[in-house]
Amino acid sequence: MIVELGLLCTIVGLLLACLLAVAGLAGAGLQQPRLMNACGSLVVGQFVFCALAFGVLVHAFATDDFSVAYVARNSNTLLPWYFKVSAVWGAHEGSFLLWILVTTVWTLAVALTGAHLSLSYRARVLGVMGLLNVGFLSFLIFTSNPFERLLPLTPTQGSDLNPLLQDIGLIIHPPMLYIGYVGFSVAFAFAVAALLSGRLDTAWARWSRPWTNTAWAFLTVGIALGSWWAYYELGWGGWWFWDPVENASFMPWLMGTALVHSLAVTEKRGTFKSWTVLLALSTFTLSLLGAFIVRSGVLTSVHAFAVDPERGLFILAFLALVVGGSLILYALRASVITSAATYAWLSREAFVLLNNVLLVCAVGLVLVGTLFPLAYEAVTGGDKISVGVPYFNFGFVPLMGLLAVALGFAPMLRWKRTSFSLLANRVLWIGAISVGLGVLLPLMWLGAVDVRVVLTVALGLWIILSHLVDLARRLRNTRGVPPGGYLGMLVAHMGFAVTLIGVGMASQLTVERDLPMQPGEKLVVSGYQFQFVGVTEERGPNYIAQRGRVLVQPAPTGEVVQGAGASDDAFTLLPEKRRYMAGGNIMTEASIDAGLLRDVFVSLGEPLDGGAWALRIQVKPFVRWLWLGALLMAAGGVLAVTDARYRRRRVVAVAEDTAPGETLVVGRSGQA
């Protein structure tokens, strides 16, 4: 009975979303304050019913209600309770319900904090978000109903959650990713609302900046979590595979990064207006493309469409509507956009432009690599092809290298124009130190010079030093804590440098050995001695594991110690091979000793003759840095949102927000 209520809630949610779309868009179009004022309560209602529906599904999982087909497919009585809850978003239908819940939460957040927006602008934003949710909810109800029953043949046991997903990383990863994806719908709605109202001034950029930053920060964390999960859970120590699923989340991130920067220019300088709008539209389009296409299974094969043509067609139609609709609107309105400001070559504007060009090129590169196999299969009528990892690295690495070079200039540049003579001095000495240390540090640490390592270290230092020097100058010249926007920029840029160092070092200096080991056998890898003790059998809550025991200690003296970071302590690693009882799936559970300078990674391969096992042993320098940097980037994005500019509005609303060309109803500039 409760389950039917869940379906009913989604239907009520759909009706409310329809009303919201009408009230918001028609209300603003016809200038009906009553309709526009109704938006707020519709948003709350939409949220309440979607949250109830989500709660019902969680309840069905928690109580092992296997009469629900989705629960039967993705859960099992043996699962610990937290995996039962996270199994809600373990597959298509439930994760889409989560997506919808996140949409209503973002809409609610906009409605609650949007009192400073003009009435009709706010109504349009909420209306557009309502319209999107109409699409999402109809997709759920008509093609992917998570509340479908298995009656009367109710199974007594579920077929279990994929063991790969039975992991803490996968409890948090999808929600983070979705908050990021859907968050870009706010930027999309702000841009569409601005296009609809025909007022593309700097105000919409200021309003959408905090939202875009927040969404971007969540997506950053989501992607980092996914990569971290792949690293330890897939069992083989890789952290990025250029897999279609990863690319699907990476493209909106790259585009969103461009958007975050371009919005800054639009707000501060009033230029790049139409470009920024286009970025806002395409970032959300890529989010949709990513999430939908991954979930529909199309990326694995064109034939996945045939498996469920209803879903595929719905997705195509929805994408066509969103992309086509917003682009037509853009084409109609873009002509009214004018930019007055000019800027010189050596200016912040020009470098943000460079950043945008590089990032959009990177998106194009990834997009081609991701969709090419699909296009090939469709054109040739079924021939299959795969695009190799070298393709992505070949294009992506130089683009990011150029981006890193440009990034070091960021804190030195001023708006409009920067005098080269002032800049030259700083560029020269910071550049010289970076290159010098870039050669010296690897030489001291490894005793050898490798061009790629030198480049990695030098570029990372170039970014970090130039930002730190700027911070020092700023602190010397002005008292007090710098504004959040500045600190956010600083932290996020240094995060990029940290990730860059992590990626560069881990890909070039990882030492990896796959080999058979007899119990008792010893091996020295990269300054550590590994001793394979043996394998014992252990029982987990819903699996049986073969647990290996590997003693690790610094290599005895006399061995050439390559790679610093070998501490004096010995430690034990316990890699496992698990067999899950419900599905019979086998999983490799790696064991990792994590450290800031290096990870020691051991995983069990397969049993061989005479008690020997195949082992994979890896020492990965700086691998933590790539996730640490991502966290810093996200922290930077959040810091920028805390900037006093976004909170000061109450006091200076009249003075600041009604600058020429802006539309603000002063009477409504209350909370922020």
Added chain:
Amino acid sequence: MHPKRKSRLFLVLFLLAGVGITVGLVLLALNENLNLFYPPDKVVNGEAPVDRLIRAGGMVKDGSVVRGQNLEVEFVVTDHAGSEFRVLYAGILPDLFREGQGILVQGKLDASRTLVAQEVLAKHDENYMPPELAEMETQAPKPAAPSLPGLDEAAPLNSGGGA
């Protein structure tokens, strides 16, 4: 020139240069890194090129797996329709590598049409199938268990050799 037009001209040139470089890089890289997929019959009949990185796949033939020294392994991949080829690999095999199981190998064919594999990929779990093999398994004699959809987002293929 009018400063506004000048900056616009720069912008356009800039974009063109960026797009040009990217397109060039993309075409160059794509050309070198496309790995075509060949089922066993095409490996056998000579359609698959020798000494070029390709993907091939099929079922691991029962009783064909032979282990050697240092994780070297040799097995036969078949389509259960008369075509089969030998694979040589050195390294750790994926968790779901079993005889009778559908697998995908990436590597180069040598002169004797033996595939020297750089990577061996298997199914992720009981339900997930590498896309290239999805059609083939339905043709195999043993009917596949009724597969339940879902978990399609379970990330990359479980790769024994990939890092």
